[in-house]
Amino acid sequence: MAKYLFVVPPFFGHISPTLSVGGSLLAKGHQVVWTGIQEIAAAHVPPGGRFIVPHAELEEYLPEIQRILKRQDDGPHITGAETLKLALEETYIPFCRFHMKGLSRIVDEFQPDVIVSDCITFAGALCAHIKGIPCVTTTPVPPDVGGDAISAPKIHAWWQQHILRLQQEFGVYTPESVVNSNQMNLVFTSQEFARILEPPTQLKFVGPVKGRPNDTPFNWERLRAATTPKVYVSLGTLLVDIRKEFFSKLVEAFAGEPLTIVAATPPEIFEQWPDNFIVQGFVPQTQLMPEMDAVICHGGFNTVNDTFMNGLPMLITPIAYDHFHTASLIEKAGCGIKLRYKRLKVNDLKTAMWEILDNPKYRAAARHVRDTFISAGGNDKAVEHLEAFAAANSLTMAQK
Amino acid sequence: MDQLTHPTQLQEEEILNVLKQFITEVIGEEFVEDIDITPQSSFTKDLEMDSIEIVAFSEKVKAHFGKDIDFTGWLSNMDLDEIINLNLGDITKYIRSCL
Numbered sequence: 001m002a003k004y005l006f007v008v009p010p011f012f013g014h015i016s017p018t019l020s021v022g023g024s025l026l027a028k029g030h031q032v033v034w035t036g037i038q039e040i041a042a043a044h045v046p047p048g049g050r051f052i053v054p055h056a057e058l059e060e061y062l063p064e065i066q067r068i069l070k071r072q073d074d075g076p077h078i079t080g081a082e083t084l085k086l087a088l089e090e091t092y093i094p095f096c097r098f099h100m101k102g103l104s105r106i107v108d109e110f111q112p113d114v115i116v117s118d119c120i121t122f123a124g125a126l127c128a129h130i131k132g133i134p135c136v137t138t139t140p141v142p143p144d145v146g147g148d149a150i151s152a153p154k155i156h157a158w159w160q161q162h163i164l165r166l167q168q169e170f171g172v173y174t175p176e177s178v179v180n181s182n183q184m185n186l187v188f189t190s191q192e193f194a195r196i197l198e199p200p201t202q203l204k205f206v207g208p209v210k211g212r213p214n215d216t217p218f219n220w221e222r223l224r225a226a227t228t229p230k231v232y233v234s235l236g237t238l239l240v241d242i243r244k245e246f247f248s249k250l251v252e253a254f255a256g257e258p259l260t261i262v263a264a265t266p267p268e269i270f271e272q273w274p275d276n277f278i279v280q281g282f283v284p285q286t287q288l289m290p291e292m293d294a295v296i297c298h299g300g301f302n303t304v305n306d307t308f309m310n311g312l313p314m315l316i317t318p319i320a321y322d323h324f325h326t327a328s329l330i331e332k333a334g335c336g337i338k339l340r341y342k343r344l345k346v347n348d349l350k351t352a353m354w355e356i357l358d359n360p361k362y363r364a365a366a367r368h369v370r371d372t373f374i375s376a377g378g379n380d381k382a383v384e385h386l387e388a389f390a391a392a393n394s395l396t397m398a399q400k
Numbered sequence: 401m402d403q404l405t406h407p408t409q410l411q412e413e414e415i416l417n418v419l420k421q422f423i424t425e426v427i428g429e430e431f432v433e434d435i436d437i438t439p440q441s442s443f444t445k446d447l448e449m450d451s452i453e454i455v456a457f458s459e460k461v462k463a464h465f466g467k468d469i470d471f472t473g474w475l476s477n478m479d480l481d482e483i484i485n486l487n488l489g490d491i492t493k494y495i496r497s498c499l
Binding site: 085328 | 448
């Protein structure tokens with residue numbers, strides 16, 4: 001049996017797949033610990049696992065962490081280039097600096113065989129490099145290998161320079177980046193959907209992973225009594241500021257249409273909702289999906305994965321960050337239609353919605369994506385990779 | 401002096417007018433109505449073009465001004481701050497330099 005330490009950022013979309021994989025590792029008898037710079041709800045931590053926040057070492061950074069988290073709300077209002085700067089300079093790098101000291105202590109106490117570090121949580125891989133512990137990266141979104149930003153030489157150089165400088169701060173003077181694992185990178189989508197024809201050998205596409213059932217109550221009777229096509233709408237857990245604007249466009253487009261809209265949002269953003277909207281703040285999304293006919297979302301990857309695991313077509317309205325890349329993959333796969341949030345028109349919303357519901361080609365393409373997701377292997381495949389990685393590395397360690 | 405600079409300005413104004421037309425075609429008339437397009441308009445901030453719109457815009461520029469204008473190639477050689485600060489006037493000047 002091996003010991004795995006997951007290092008995660010304070011973004012639930014990134015944490016969620018690690019909880020699923022960690023849960024499966026625990027079920028097989030391994031020891032699993034998570035560490036982050038912010039607590040998560042205890043209910044999310046799989047039985048037998050521990051989530052450790054090094055509060056003592058983080059205390060002096062708390063106001064700064066809160067400010068940076070709040071700053072993420074600016075994402076929808078800034079340009080792509082500014083978003084890149086916000087991500088690397090103002091978020092990933094400071095979070096790495098804040099986490100290192102406490103992380104180092106946790107590693108010394110827990111003595112993991114493998115550190116599993118999220119792709120934007122540089123502290124995990126960096127600490128693993130410093131302490132000589134084998135490291136795996138987890139990547140929840142389809143990576144934009146060779147994308148616009150990466151192929152632009154000056155932007156690539158900017159990224160690289162920042163990473164190398166960060167590494168040097170912690171005494172690592174190698175000329176290559178070590179903030180992601182060069183040995184294994186688990187990606188929670190399929191290779192075909194990610195459209196990466198010749199992936200670097202460390203990329204392992206394991207498809208979406210499943211978490212624990214979510215037993216949040218829901219008005220199932222009302223949903224099942226509905227006779228019109230059912231459409232699930234979610235804006236995820238981030239993007240709090242634009243929630244009202246987003247849903248007011250949907251209300252304008254779909255009030256009174258022969259559709260049943262299930263909207264995952266706190267109902268209090270409006271005094272009144274149209275009769276064909278079922279609105280609830282927290283919903284049992286995994287259980288709802290099989291009842292749906294289509295999904296509208298901005299491109300948060302947990303909802304994207306849930307949608308295609310159920311073979312449903314999607315109307316995607318990218319807002320910021322990686323949403324645009326995900327949206328272009330969906331268009332290329334033919335399993336949905338992209339309408340850019342900034343240029344969203346009520347009529348286009350209506351036309352696109354009926355097109356994905358009435359034209360069977362979208363659902364057929366969505367079912368094909370589902371098949372690629374399922375054959376990627378999910379939790380079992382992720383566990384298999386991690387076990388093999390731990391075994392191979394303990395062998396080489398023993399030989400040393 | 402006037403005689404030397406005048407034709408240049410005219411040319412830039414002509415280019416700007418063509419670009420305004422392309423922007424309208426790419427992002428849609430209803431969105432352009434709310435924007436006062438000037439040489440100072442930021443390409444990404446004010447016009448809020450995403451990468452697909454930039455490609456569409458660049459194809460129109462090529463079709464009109466000639467295939468020697470490698471607009472996306474020009475963009476891909478910029479650093480982040482240059483992209484953030486890029487305005488329509490810069491693009492007009494770039495096109496003029498290629499003609």
